[in-house]
Amino acid sequence: MKPLTKENISELSVTTVRTLSIDSVEYAQHGHLGMPLGAAPMAYALFRNVLKHNPKNPKWYDRDRFVLSSGHGSILQYTLLHLTGYDVSLSDLKNFRKLGSKTPGHPEVGYTPGVEATTGPLGQGLPMVVGMAIAERHLAAKYNKDDLNIVDHYTYSICGDGDLMEGVGQEAMSLAGHLGLGKLIVLYDSNDICSDGSVTDSNTENVQEKYKTMGWQTILVEDGNDLEKIQQAIELGKKETNKPTLIEVKTVIGYGSPNLSGTEHIHSNPVGEKEAQLIKQQYGWHFEDPFHIPDKVKEDFSQVLSNGLDNENKWNELFKQYQQKYPALATEFIRSMENEIEINELSTEFTEEKVATRSASGTVLNEIASKVPSIIGGSADLASSNKTTLRDNEFMTKEDYRGSNIHFGVREFGMAAIINGIALHGGIKGYCGTFLVFSDYMRSAIRMSAIMKVPVTYVFTHDSIMLGPDGPTHQPIEHLISLRAMPNLNVIRPADANETKAAWLIAANSKKTPTAIILGRHDVPVLDNASLEGVQKGGYLISEGAEEATGIIIATGSEVELAIKAQKILESKNIFVNVVSMPSWELFNQQNEDYKNSVLPSNLDNKLAVEMGSDIGWREYIGPKGDTITINTFGDSGNGQELAEKLGFTPENIAHRFIELKERNL
The missing domain is CATH 3.40.50.970 (Thiamin diphosphate (ThDP)-binding fold, Pyr/PP domains)
Structure with a gap:
């Protein structure tokens, strides 16, 4: 190895990120290795030098947000979370992709400290960072006062070719450009390789020009291993306040692999012990133990924790001043951030017929x-x-x-x-x-x-x-x-x-x-008997029969009105039914058996479900002897009321179908 100058310590740290990724994937015998090896320098630059974050408090309000849109490269993020001091241990890296671990196959919010979003399906990480950047700008405009900027952070992402090809990513990035989200910076891991081969097999667009026309600042870093150029590009991105920034970083997938780098063959598979050793040799890595972290690398990353604590402490002091000057806004801000605001009742009354x-x-x-x-x-x-x-x-x-x-x-x-x-x-x-x-x-x-x-x-x-x-x-x-x-x-x-x-x-x-x-x-x-408590329970008796019920008509939405009218028709024939409004299967299923049986008694076989949609799933509620008035074909163009009548959604037909059901079950 070269003498450990300051610059070479950074290079050693990047190499450590790469070797930890190799060891984790090899231990798991599963995982995507190519992206982490190629993108390690830009990820290091972000986590070590750029992100405003406190690993000891991953939920600090004014932290920078980072989302790995290329979620298949999750081991890259887990490795950096470990090295920067988050609650992700070396054991967690060794348990990569194992059941119940903090290091699942793709980043999962709520599982791993420091992971801001679940990014499995390609493309969706980009709209999520656009959403985060919108939130930051909205909250800043709403709460920042004078020089007390309590909301003042950036949103970052690393994405790949697949993310930019997915339509959802393009939808979101178009809106981001339109809204001029200047505190959004996306690093594009441009390695020209997809799972099936070269990107140019399916896509030859000019990415730089495309996103310029969408209102983005675009920057090209021609060497993905050049930490200085990556750092400079990010700083340029931060200086552009009126446009989001896309930094295209040209990388080599599976960097360092003598036999597989630059090809789709290292995209999503472990490389095996022999190739893993060859890659490490290419890096000049002379440590034999797997998961080795040199002391100099630990020292390098320790600065992240120190900076994070310092940044949060400064923000805390700023927020104290804010609380003193704007106490009501400060309380509202905290309650909003903690999602503590609840509504117990609403005053809106509907007097219309x-x-x-x-x-x-x-x-x-x-x-x-x-x-x-x-x-x-x-x-x-x-x-x-x-x-x-x-x-x-x-x-x-x-x-x-x-x-x-x-x-x-x-x-x-x-x-x-x-x-x-x-x-x-x-x-x-x-x-x-x-x-x-x-x-x-x-x-x-x-x-x-x-x-x-x-x-x-x-x-x-x-x-x-x-x-x-x-x-x-x-x-x-x-x-x-x-x-x-x-x-x-x-x-x-x-x-x-x-x-x-x-x-x-x-x-x-x-x-x-x-x-x-x-x-x-x-x-x-507007129904007299509609019930807040009934809706909260998912289903309830909205109209009880005039005498002991011989069956139940279950309906949702506008069909409840039809069911109640059918109930009146049946009563004129001395046939008595209960009408149940069932707005939410999910909420109803959460109730105890006593409640569910009180609404849909098991001893009543005559249950008729009425809904303008598929009949799939209704059998659970109507039982083996029940029936449905539903739709299992596509609709038609024409007056809605006429179409409903054609398909049997009338009080008269509902009453008729219930009589048929009752006679069948005698």
Whole structure:
């Protein structure tokens, strides 16, 4: 090895990052090694020299945020977390990818101290850092006063070719450029290799020019091992305050491997003991023990902890001054960052005879916004239809980030993933809206919300065939069951305005579960018996039969009105049924057996489910002898009411079908 000058200590530290990555992947006999070997210098430059962070307090409010969008290279992040002093031990590195370890195959928020976001699916890390950068700018505009800048940090990411090819990344980066997010810096690990071979086999675009046209500052570092040039590029990025910065760093995948570097063969597989030793020899690594960390490297990284403690202490002193000068704002800031704001009740009353649940949602959302200062969100170019605009607030612009409304544009997937990032940052309750049928575009981001336990709210309107003439492309059929199939997602389809109010209370107070509120376009009656407690329990008896019930009609959404009308028709024939509103399967399933049996008694075989969507899943609630009035074909273009009648969604047909069911079960 060369004499350990200051510069060569940095090189030794980079080499240690690489060798720890090699050893971890070899121990696991699984994992992606190519990216960590190529990107180690830029990651070192960030963690050692650039990031404002305190490893002893990973949740310090004003830390810089870093997200490894190239999540398959997770061992690179875990190695740096260990070296910089986070609660990630050498044993954790040795347990890489093992069940229950702090070092899972991809970064998982909530598992590993210092990991800000779960980044498995390529591309989604980019919108999440865009969301974090939006959150930083919004909170800074809202809370910073005079020279007391309590929100003043950067957001960084390392991404790869795959991230930039994914459409969701491009959606988000386009919006980031439009909003001029100058405190967002993305380092692009440009190694020209994908899993199947060369990037040029499928993509020959000029990345630099492309992102310039999107409003980004772009910088090229031609040698990914040149720490000085990487450092200079990051500093240039920090100086540009009106544009986000993309730093393209040309690297070699699997750097140092004599037989595999620069090829797809080192992308996602361990290299074996022999090749691992050859790589270490190429680095001039003369330590034989695996997982070795030279003392000089430990000393080099110790400065991170010292700087982190110093930076947080300075911020704490600043915040004390802020608390003295702006005590109410300081309290609000802390409560927002800790997600401690809860709403116990809402004053909104619906006196209209009929109102669409989407309209009721807009009214309730605006009352919530008046009580929850941290709420921001928007729609994918459908705010007037989704009723998602906060009326007393401006729209966010690059000139003024105080606005709580965001124009997301026609970017459904990007919108959902950005909202995840906004929520992960802390200090903000995020929501977004579009038509239910377009939840297909967003599904992977919704799934990430559920995995990460991020309590964002999805507002999905135009919930059924009742939207009418737009036809089958816009009429959701399978979407409800598709969302209900997702773990840790509360899907709530309210029957009326009051159930909609209850749904928003559940969503606003959620701590670890995202909520999808499913809303209708057409007017429905405001129901006298709608119950907040019933919605909170997922299902309840909304209309009891005049005499002892011979069966139950279960419905959701606007179909509850039809079920109650069918109940009256049946009563005129001396057939008595209970009507159950069941807005949320997930919440109902969480209740104890006594409650569930009180709503859906097991001794009543005659259970008829009515919902304008797929019948899949209803068997659990109607039992083996029950029946459904549902839709298992795509819709049609035409008047919504006429289409509903054609498909049997009338009180008369519901009553008729119940009589048939009752006779069958005699």
